Amino acid sequence: MRVLVVGGAGYIGSHSAWRLRQDGHEVWVYDNLSEGHRAAAPAGALIEGDLMEREKLQRVFTEHKIDAVMHFAASCYVGVSVTDPAPYYQNNIVGTLSLLDAMRASGVEKIVFSSTCATYGIPEIVPITEAEKQQPINPYGFTKLAIEHALADYSHAYGLQYAALRYFNASGASDEHDIGEDHDPETHLIPLVLQVALGQRETIKIFGDDYPTPDGTCIRDYIHVEDLATAHVAALEKLALGSQLKLNLGTGQGASVKEVIEASRRVTGHAIPAEIVARREGDPPQLVADARLANETLAWQPKYTDIEAIVASAWKWHQTHPRGYDDRG
Secondary structure (H helix, E strand, O other), X not given: OEEEEEOOOOHHHHHHHHHHHHOOOEEEEEEOOOOOOHHHOOOOOEEEOOOOOHXXXXXXXXXXXXXXXXXXXXXXXXXXXXXXXXXXXXXXXXXXXHHHHHHHHHOOOEEEEEEEHXXXXXXXXXXXXXXXOOOOOOHHHHHHHHHHHHHHXXXXXXXXXXXXXXXXXXXXXXXXOOOOOOOOOOOOHHHHHHHHHOOOOOOXXXXXXXXXXXXXXXXXXXXXHHHHHHHHHHHHHHHOOOOOEEEEEOOOOOEEHHHHHHHHHHHHOOOOOEEEEXXXXXXXXXXXXXXXXXXXXXXXXXXXXXXXXXHHHHHHHHHHOOOOOOOOO
């Protein structure tokens, strides 16, 4: 297929673009580079553009005879979405609707959408199945859920074929390509811990150690970015059969904050000092996926299920890219 990866210069989008290319698909990356990195996109594939440039999108669809879209372009910092929600509603909802309407106008009928476990809010049952109530507790989660509803409505009214992939904590880095995780500001636990190992931070903060979990710290399901990329390609190929999919992507195993720090100490050989600070508002004690539906529907299984192996792949990349991509301006 000819696939346009929107937001394909970002963390998960770039890994998915490379996986698509390896699997024989023709790939173009559409990114405004506000958060993505030119060096992350496959060579010769990058088209600079914004979601709000609907006419440009339509030209890209027509000129490259695009068959399907993978959509990763979004504002994605949960905390910032609470303090400054305006760009989240603008980018994640208005921008995505612009993309969907450009697809309609160009006759592109397939999309794989980057959704999130944040649409579940604080779950009643863990591990979380797709049947869990979606009750987001922050604007980021609200915007992703709004697009899930839009996709369902566009499917009913216009015949759109879509996959909404609700993934958990993306982590790790590619073993084959020179790409990894580089956000500014960085908010994800594993790269923050590794910054301490690199001497870029003095300590790692643990936000609360009094949760109802075995060691008192929050538990999350860390899914390797290459496993996410493989699942996105499998979902796209499933859409060729006319499916509409809503699937969790995770390992089904949780690791606590303290367990991630201990794994990082073992991998890096550094002490990695940690300090306990106050809880963050709205942090659920546990977020772990029940991904059996994705396993069955996509014939997909994550290869990385051990937190130490995930941390090791991230550490390998951060050691050679201590300041991230060289193209940051």
